[in-house]
Every structure is written in C-alpha cells, then in structure tokens.
Amino acid sequence: MAELTIAFVDLTGSVSVFETLGNDRATKAVTKLTQWIGSMGAEGGGTVVKMLGDGVLMSFANNSEAVDTMVRIQQEHAKRLLQWPDRLKLMMQIGMARGQVVVVDGDCFGDAVNVASRLSDLAGPEQIMVTDTVIRKLGPRNHVRSRSLGPMRIKGRVEPCEVFRIEWQPEMLSEFLTLPADLQALGPAKDAVFGGIELHWLDAREAFNLTDLPMKIGRVPEADFVVSDPRVSRLHASIDIRSGNYVLEDISSYGTWVRFAGGDNVIALRRQECLLHSDGEIAMGAPFSDFSAPTVAFKLMDGNLVVGQGANRK
Numbered sequence: 001m002a003e004l005t006i007a008f009v010d011l012t013g014s015v016s017v018f019e020t021l022g023n024d025r026a027t028k029a030v031t032k033l034t035q036w037i038g039s040m041g042a043e044g045g046g047t048v049v050k051m052l053g054d055g056v057l058m059s060f061a062n063n064s065e066a067v068d069t070m071v072r073i074q075q076e077h078a079k080r081l082l083q084w085p086d087r088l089k090l091m092m093q094i095g096m097a098r099g100q101v102v103v104v105d106g107d108c109f110g111d112a113v114n115v116a117s118r119l120s121d122l123a124g125p126e127q128i129m130v131t132d133t134v135i136r137k138l139g140p141r142n143h144v145r146s147r148s149l150g151p152m153r154i155k156g157r158v159e160p161c162e163v164f165r166i167e168w169q170p171e172m173l174s175e176f177l178t179l180p181a182d183l184q185a186l187g188p189a190k191d192a193v194f195g196g197i198e199l200h201w202l203d204a205r206e207a208f209n210l211t212d213l214p215m216k217i218g219r220v221p222e223a224d225f226v227v228s229d230p231r232v233s234r235l236h237a238s239i240d241i242r243s244g245n246y247v248l249e250d251i252s253s254y255g256t257w258v259r260f261a262g263g264d265n266v267i268a269l270r271r272q273e274c275l276l277h278s279d280g281e282i283a284m285g286a287p288f289s290d291f292s293a294p295t296v297a298f299k300l301m302d303g304n305l306v307v308g309q310g311a312n313r314k
Helices: 014-021 023-043 063-081 111-122 132-138
Strands: 002-012 047-051 055-060 091-104 107-109 127-131 146-152 161-166 196-201 204-209 215-218 237-242 245-250 256-260 266-269 273-275 280-284 295-301 304-309
Touching: 002 023, 002 063, 002 111, 014 023, 023 047, 023 055, 023 063, 047 107, 055 063, 063 091, 063 127, 063 132, 063 161, 091 111, 091 132, 111 127, 111 161, 111 266, 127 132, 132 161, 146 273, 196 295, 245 256, 245 266, 266 273
Parallel strands: 091 127, 196 304
Antiparallel strands: 002 055, 002 091, 047 055, 091 107, 127 161, 146 161, 196 204, 215 237, 237 245, 245 273, 256 266, 256 280, 280 295, 295 304
C-alpha cells in the first residue's frame, strides 16, 4: 500500500464529436487525445494506470507534480481548443484525491481512487476538482490557486469531505481565489443554522420550517413543492438539513445542476448530493446551457435560505 495522488481525466463533448465525424474518425480523435493526456502525465512524473475509453486514470507519488501536471494539461489543451470547431471540441473534467492506494497488477484500488472518480463526474468542462487532502499536501509555499466549494457528501463515503476547485486559468482574478493554508478539521458550520426555507418558482411561493424537512421538489402534486415542467421528474430533488447545513440531493431521471454565485463552476448531480453553502441557482432536468431550463435561484439571507425565481431565462 502506498500514498498516492489519483487523477481521473474524463472527456466531455464526445457525443457531438461522434455525431459529426462518425464512429471511426471520432474514435481515432478520442484515442489520440487520451494518448496525449497519458504522455503529458508521464512527463509530469505520473503513471498511466489505464485508459477508460474517453478517460484516463493516472497515479502520482508526488502530490505537487500531480497538481502541476493537471493544470498544465488544462492550459495546453485550452490553447489547442482555440483552433477546433465548436462541434469537435472535446473538453476535460478532472477529479483528484490523495490517500492510501493498493496497487495490484498495475491497477489501483482504494478510497482515493473512488473519490477522484466521483469528483471527475461532479466537475464541469475545463474544471479540476480536488479533495482537501490534495490542497493540504501542497504546503504553504506553492502558487496553486484554489477555491473551496465547501463540504460535499460523496457517494460511497460516510463523512463529507471539503472539495476545492483548482483555478488554472491565467485570467482568473486573485481576489476571488483562496491560496492553500492550514485546513481545519471539517465540522458543523456554526453560522449555517438557518430558520427555514422559502421556495419560489414562477408564481409559486412556499415556506418550509426546519421541522418540515426533508422536503421534495417535483412535477407531481404529491411533491412538497411543485415545478410543473415536463423535464422535471415526478420527484426530482430533496432538501434536508444535516449538522446545521442544507443538503440538496438529486433523485431524478435526468439530473440536477447547481451553480453558486460569483463563479462559473457547475456541479452536475446524478443521484448525488451537494451542500448549499452560498447563494446560487438550481437547474432541473436540463443544464444551465439550455436557456429554457427550469431554474430556481437560492439565496442565504437573514438566517434563512431563500430560494427565488430564476426560471425560463431568455
């Protein structure tokens, strides 16, 4: 058993590429890109554990080299994308975690592998999401810029872990970022105890006290709060309170997307959970890229989580 940093690099946008190029040419394009990712990882001191069709699993003994390599991959690929037609753009979403890993016949097993995989699913295109352990292992004298997304409950783990987004884009303003520092043990947020939740979508508005939770949002009258859009599942999402924090859980057929104010990071949920740690929006049944998606804005204010109208933006 060894302590390693695991990186999952998944490609997004492959559906459009296959539709445009056809299976043979698209497969060659995807393979060429994953091979390039693997070669960049090897140059950065990593080991390619395996190729996963449109993704790559890598391991690194050196945590700093792992982060630097993922940043370099995103930066170099961003330059390449400037020359690619929109329908052929393959972007990367990366998840990283560090921990004890068992290596058997060249394959890797362990909690860090599972968490890195989950984070790659939660990350949006061109994003790198990492655990607090990855940030802590960088030390105080590195120049990696990151932003805390708060504690998140990862499927398969009992305890939530704090998740950070690595800001690799050169144009990101430092005032919106947090540099790595000593991290305190995660615990209930003392200022996260709210008095109730008010949901507002179109002309519907309803308040829920803490004793009303958990509550469910869905399309059918049986839901506690109804969003009557065909893309919304019968019972689409639930909101509960745990340790003084509000948690949104996707229970839908088509997914839920969460975006927090002050950034463009989008957390895609498929039968997963997300801590509502600051103001933002929730898209149900369709991503934010679909301007007609049924969208609810939520805001933390005056001891209450207030969710306001944000639907059908033109």
